[in-house]
Amino acid sequence: MWPFGTSAHQRERSAKLAALDTSQAIxxxxxxxxxxxxxxxxxxxxxxxxxxxxxxRHTLFVPPELVESQPYRDFxxxxxxxxxxxxxxKRLAKGGREVWLQASYNPILDAAGRPxxxxxxxTDITRSKQEHADLxxxxxxxxxxxxxxxFAxxxxxxxxxANFLNxxxxxLDEIQGRNHSLFVDDATRNSRDYRDFWDxxxxxxxxAGQxxxxxxxxxxxxxxGSYNPILDLNGTPxxxxxYxxxxxxxxALLTNxxxxxxxxxxxxxAAIGLSNRQAGAAAVxxxxxxxxxxxxxxxxxxxxxxxxxxxxxxxRSREASDSAFTQAEAAGEATRRLADATxxxxxxxxxxxxxxxxxxxxxxxxxxxxxxxxxxxxGFAVVANEVKNLANQAATATEQIDRQxxxxxxxxxxxxxxxxxxxxxxxxxxxxxxxxxxxxxQQSAVTRTMSLSMQNASQAVGTISRGIAGISAAVxxxxxxxxxxxxxxxxLAW
Numbered sequence: 001m002w003p004f005g006t007s008a009h010q011r012e013r014s015a016k017l018a019a020l021d022t023s024q025a026i027x028x029x030x031x032x033x034x035x036x037x038x039x040x041x042x043x044x045x046x047x048x049x050x051x052x053x054x055x056x057r058h059t060l061f062v063p064p065e066l067v068e069s070q071p072y073r074d075f076x077x078x079x080x081x082x083x084x085x086x087x088x089x090k091r092l093a094k095g096g097r098e099v100w101l102q103a104s105y106n107p108i109l110d111a112a113g114r115p116x117x118x119x120x121x122x123t124d125i126t127r128s129k130q131e132h133a134d135l136x137x138x139x140x141x142x143x144x145x146x147x148x149x150x151f152a153x154x155x156x157x158x159x160x161x162a163n164f165l166n167x168x169x170x171x172l173d174e175i176q177g178r179n180h181s182l183f184v185d186d187a188t189r190n191s192r193d194y195r196d197f198w199d200x201x202x203x204x205x206x207x208a209g210q211x212x213x214x215x216x217x218x219x220x221x222x223x224x225g226s227y228n229p230i231l232d233l234n235g236t237p238x239x240x241x242x243y244x245x246x247x248x249x250x251x252a253l254l255t256n257x258x259x260x261x262x263x264x265x266x267x268x269x270a271a272i273g274l275s276n277r278q279a280g281a282a283a284v285x286x287x288x289x290x291x292x293x294x295x296x297x298x299x300x301x302x303x304x305x306x307x308x309x310x311x312x313x314x315x316r317s318r319e320a321s322d323s324a325f326t327q328a329e330a331a332g333e334a335t336r337r338l339a340d341a342t343x344x345x346x347x348x349x350x351x352x353x354x355x356x357x358x359x360x361x362x363x364x365x366x367x368x369x370x371x372x373x374x375x376x377x378x379g380f381a382v383v384a385n386e387v388k389n390l391a392n393q394a395a396t397a398t399e400q401i402d403r404q405x406x407x408x409x410x411x412x413x414x415x416x417x418x419x420x421x422x423x424x425x426x427x428x429x430x431x432x433x434x435x436x437x438x439x440x441x442q443q444s445a446v447t448r449t450m451s452l453s454m455q456n457a458s459q460a461v462g463t464i465s466r467g468i469a470g471i472s473a474a475v476x477x478x479x480x481x482x483x484x485x486x487x488x489x490x491x492l493a494w
Contacts, residue, residue: 025122033058047094061091100129147244155180167246169216222251
């Protein structure tokens with residue numbers, strides 16, 4: 001029966017060894033560290049073929065700085081004494097690649113109980129080691145930058161880092177074992193919200209926000225933090241870790257900012273209100289000005305038309321005065337000729353009077369002679385008397401003609417003088433008309449320019465009016481934007 005039992009025991013041991021060979025990386029060493037053999041799992045982890053490592057030393061897998069160290073020598077001395085060694089070991093695979101092994105070095109004893117070789121069973125934990133290192137690095141970084149405190153599920157303080165202790169002003173021994181309620185005011189401590197807060201954490205619900213807390217001495221601080229329920233292997237919360245940042249300074253700045261914003265926005269509101277009123281008044285004034293400018297533009301246009309008509313009339317007046325001046329000169333010339341004719345007629349009258357005097361003298365002589373002739377000369381005397389009478393009548397007539405001619409000469413002289421005065425006056429009027437026509441032409445050009453300018457001004461005022469309306473609308477939008485900004489600032493501050 002013993003051999004059967006022994007055989008069964010050996011089969012069980014063989015099966016266990018086979019299972020280990022399947023699941024574990026296995027390598028065997030002599031007591032001096034010489035490699036005897038290794039299974040495929042070990043070779044796969046280290047990247048070698050078996051013939052590349054058999055006969056070489058364990059130091060093939062050890063970082064150079066460790067090979068000559070005292071701990072490494074002690075490690076193999078313990079194995080040679082038969083002492084079991086188990087740990088996480090950093091080893092070097094082929095090509096210098098770093099691997100981490102969870103391994104046990106097991107001295108194998110001979111029949112006399114003396115070690116004669118070492119068998120190493122290992123598991124490649126490089127990936128989990130890297131992940132663990134990454135987690136540790138993150139935790140270390142959080143501890144450097146964040147205020148961290150841990151609580152039991154009932155709020156009892158378990159531990160806290162230096163950042164948290166500096167923020168609240170306590171030492172660790174002053175808060176350890178006390179309750180989280182140490183950091184809240186009485187109103188919060190007794191509130192329903194505070195109880196719900198911890199009930200949620202105990203259910204595993206994450207909580208985050210900005211929190212008002214009470215530091216040592218009753219000093220108020222503000223923190224921005226998260227309360228993180230930590231779960232055990234069964235997914236059940238067993239503690240709470242809080243990561244926080246002290247934002248007291250920021251809150252103070254935001255509070256001051258809100259106060260400044262309130263003051264500044266009050267001034268801005270007043271300025272915008274004033275601008276709105278002034279823009280409204282300016283818009284009304286612009287509308288009135290538009291009407292006035294349009295009226296002036298219309299009047300200027302009518303004035304330009306009137307001045308153009310006056311200019312045309314003055315041009316015709318200038319032409320008429322030129323014609324009158326020409327006709328006056330012609331009348332003056334005719335009058336001068338009339339005066340010359342009357343002068344000539346005066347000479348003729350004188351000649352006639354001289355003839356009449358001679359005739360009268362001859363008649364007198366004939367009378368005398370007829371008297372001497374007596375009766376025979378009576379008929380001749382009659383004729384001489386008639387001739388004398390005719391001579392006297394001719395003399396009288398010529399005297400009258402002479403007086404009339406003198407009168408005509410006087411009138412002609414007056415006419416000539418008057419015509420000279422008329423000509424001078426017409427000449428002056430012509431100069432005035434010419435100057436006036438020139439001035440009217442200049443005024444016409446000015447009024448045309450003024451009319452165009454007033455029309456442009458009317459359009460410009462219309463544009464200004466529309467611009468003011470746009471400004472008024474923009475002021476209204478600015479007022480709305482200010483209101484929204486004020487609300488945003490309030491949200492930012494609180």
